Amino acid sequence: MKILKFWLPPILWGLVIFSFSSFKVGTATEIYWKDFIIKKTAHVIEYGILATLLYRAMVNSDIEKKKAIWLSILIAFLYGLTDEFHQSFTPGREPHLRDVIIDTIGAGVFVFGLVGNISKMPKKIKEVANRFDLK
Template sequence: MNPKLKSLLNLWLPIVIWALIIFNFSAHPAVQASVTHWQDFIVKKFAHLIEYAIFATLWYRALKESGIDKKMAGLYAIFICLAYGATDEFHQAFTPTREPTIRDVTIDTAGGIIGIFIIWKLLPKAPKKLKIWAEELHII
């Protein structure tokens, strides 16, 4: 396979797919909260953290493997999470029963920060099998 095509498929296609998944979640009208509203709130906000931690990880990997140094790749990935989170909230303004909030952009950005923190601080100290897995995926 052509190396450029392989790079495109391995590094950049996952970002596009993940961005479309996030967009798709935002395109659906909000589901009415259950009786235990606070539990729904926690689950939904935790999902924001996780989806943007994954998004930051995908961006970090693609940027790093494209020749950008690790520090800048991490900072760019966090900024991209902030920017995409903001545009995602703007998109929600046009979705019935949804409304954009600064809180969600903040949570999305926090998810990106958590993802990069895990890559920079926790993965290097992880058990050997986990480090090998992260290295094979070109995360560290």
């Protein structure tokens, strides 16, 4: 049951990301930079959540915290690569190495910024982190 509790969320989130990549992208608005910022922010958030869920699964599977941090970022990076490859088969989409870099930045920011600093955060945030089993 522990495996399901901790490993099912990152698997399901990976499927959500995969489904987003399956949609044809609409045309950009006249203000291209707004579309760019929104889409790239979505990449940061999507992969930040993925890496955080992976980290959570790993530390609750008795993987050392430091190792879990690096592995969660590495797996998010590799998933980003496969996601861009998948987009090469989706009409109206094309792969971009830039997106993989942005995905990896998102994973790193979330895992290092949030998870890596839980001990330094205010008590309320620590309580929330404990409720979600983020050690």
